[in-house]
Amino acid sequence: MRTEAALSSLLGIRRPGGLRILIVEDDADGAESMAILFRLYGHEVEVVHNGQDAVEMAETDEFDVALLDLGLPDMSGHEVARHFQQQWPRRIPFLIAVTGHAWEASRQQSAEAGIDLHLVKPVEPDHLQRVLNRLQRVLDK
Numbered sequence: 035m036r037t038e039a040a041l042s043s044l045l046g047i048r049r050p051g052g053l054r055i056l057i058v059e060d061d062a063d064g065a066e067s068m069a070i071l072f073r074l075y076g077h078e079v080e081v082v083h084n085g086q087d088a089v090e091m092a093e094t095d096e097f098d099v100a101l102l103d104l105g106l107p108d109m110s111g112h113e114v115a116r117h118f119q120q121q122w123p124r125r126i127p128f129l130i131a132v133t134g135h136a137w138e139a140s141r142q143q144s145a146e147a148g149i150d151l152h153l154v155k156p157v158e159p160d161h162l163q164r165v166l167n168r169l170q171r172v173l174d175k
Contacts, residue, residue, distance in 0.1 A: 053098040085109035092121040104133040112147035
């Protein structure tokens with residue numbers, strides 16, 4: 035079995051300095067696929083499958099980015115975003131909704147909840163990585 039470093043080399047993936055990313059997604063397979071891809075890109079990734087676990091993780095960890103599914107089983111991604119803003123008042127991570135909710139009302143709710151970017155599934159991994167690369171450059175300044 036090949037290591038992530040070997041796979042990165044084979045795929046020609048550049049390893050940036052790496053972001054700390056929290057994936058909040060109730061679809062375990064989808065969350066793990068995203069996590070593997072972002073680890074290959076050199077990011078440090080944690081995965082949780084519901085809002086309560088995300089909120090609890092926010093009590094002890096800081097992240098650069100949180101990818102939020104809006105349709106979680108226990109609370110909405112919008113509620114999670116509001117909790118994050120209360121728990122990380124000095125350094126709120128860049129919040130990205132990754133959701134199937136494409137309608138304008140959902141985008142407006144995301145903005146009101148403090149979510150920085152609202153992406154509709156399916157999201158091309160390359161597009162999301164470009165967003166993360168731009169964020170990395172901003173944070174490195």
